[in-house]
Amino acid sequence: DIQMTQSPSTLSASVGDRVTITCRASQSVSIWLAWYQQKPGKAPNLLIYKASSLDSGVPSRFSGSGSGTEFTLTITSLQPDDFATYYCQQYSSYWTFGQGTKVEIK
Amino acid sequence: EVQLVESGGGLVQPGGSLRLSCAASGFTFNNYAMSWVRQAPGEGLEWVSSIIGAGSKTYYADSVKGRFTISRDNSNNTLYLQMNSLRAEDTAVYYCAKVRFPHCSTTSCYFFDSWSQGTLVTVSS
Numbered sequence: 001d002i003q004m005t006q007s008p009s010t011l012s013a014s015v016g017d018r019v020t021i022t023c024r025a026s027q028s029v030s031i032w033l034a035w036y037q038q039k040p041g042k043a044p045n046l047l048i049y050k051a052s053s054l055d056s057g058v059p060s061r062f063s064g065s066g067s068g069t070e071f072t073l074t075i076t077s078l079q080p081d082d083f084a085t086y087y088c089q090q091y092s093s094y095w096t097f098g099q100g101t102k103v104e105i106k
Numbered sequence: 107e108v109q110l111v112e113s114g115g116g117l118v119q120p121g122g123s124l125r126l127s128c129a130a131s132g133f134t135f136n137n138y139a140m141s142w143v144r145q146a147p148g149e150g151l152e153w154v155s156s157i158i159g160a161g162s163k164t165y166y167a168d169s170v171k172g173r174f175t176i177s178r179d180n181s182n183n184t185l186y187l188q189m190n191s192l193r194a195e196d197t198a199v200y201y202c203a204k205v206r207f208p209h210c211s212t213t214s215c216y217f218f219d220s221w222s223q224g225t226l227v228t229v230s231s
Contacts, residue, residue, distance in 0.1 A: 032214050034217035034218075036151075043222065043223065043224055044201075044221060046217065055206070087151055089153075091213065091214055091215070091216045091217050092214055093213075094153070094165065094213065095141075095153040095213075097150055098150070100150045100151075
């Protein structure tokens with residue numbers, strides 16, 4: 001099974017900050033990686049797929065990069081609506097999620 | 107507008123059974139693979155099971171293999187998860203989820219753009 005490890009687990013930031021979350025795979029997943037945002041009590045929301053493709057309607061301040069085993073999600077200017085938990089998901093070999101990164105208010 | 111509406115969650119004793127349903131609307135259901143993803147209280151997301159659009163191929167996480175069965179009724183646009191031999195560690199919010207693109211022919215397109223509201227399954231005596 002492919003394991004996905006996100007870092008950090010929690011991130012404290014302020015509105016306007018640039019935020020970067022890292023996701024590492026235990027083996028190569030090529031570019032088959034997605035990112036989701038989840039708010040408390042709500043279902044996840046797809047942000048990015050194929051490592052760097054922004055899903056429809058997702059603000060351009062979100063971007064993804066990487067391939068193989070290392071990936072990043074970047075939020076260029078953090079907005080109040082962005083405080084949430086973010087998950088990566090590989091879909092190269094079956095499907096596994098990272099443990100999540102909580103972005104909280106500093 | 108895509109809608110996925112779940113039903114069937116609740117409290118069940120260890121060893122018991124439960125069936126979740128997910129009624130889909132707003133898209134051509136049989137063109138899309140579907141999945142179940144769960145989230146234990148305070149924990150992260152865990153993929154549980156998937157089924158292709160035609161319903162002829164299914165996939166399961168090792169943690170539920172042999173106990174859970176995914177199925178779909180394309181004539182009624184409904185996805186199901188039959189859960190047997192339930193354990194305390196199956197306690198979670200269960201989501202049904204739709205893959206992003208139709209006619210997925212490989213598993214390398216199973217990421218999810220629409221999710222249900224989630225239903226809580228509690229396994230406890």
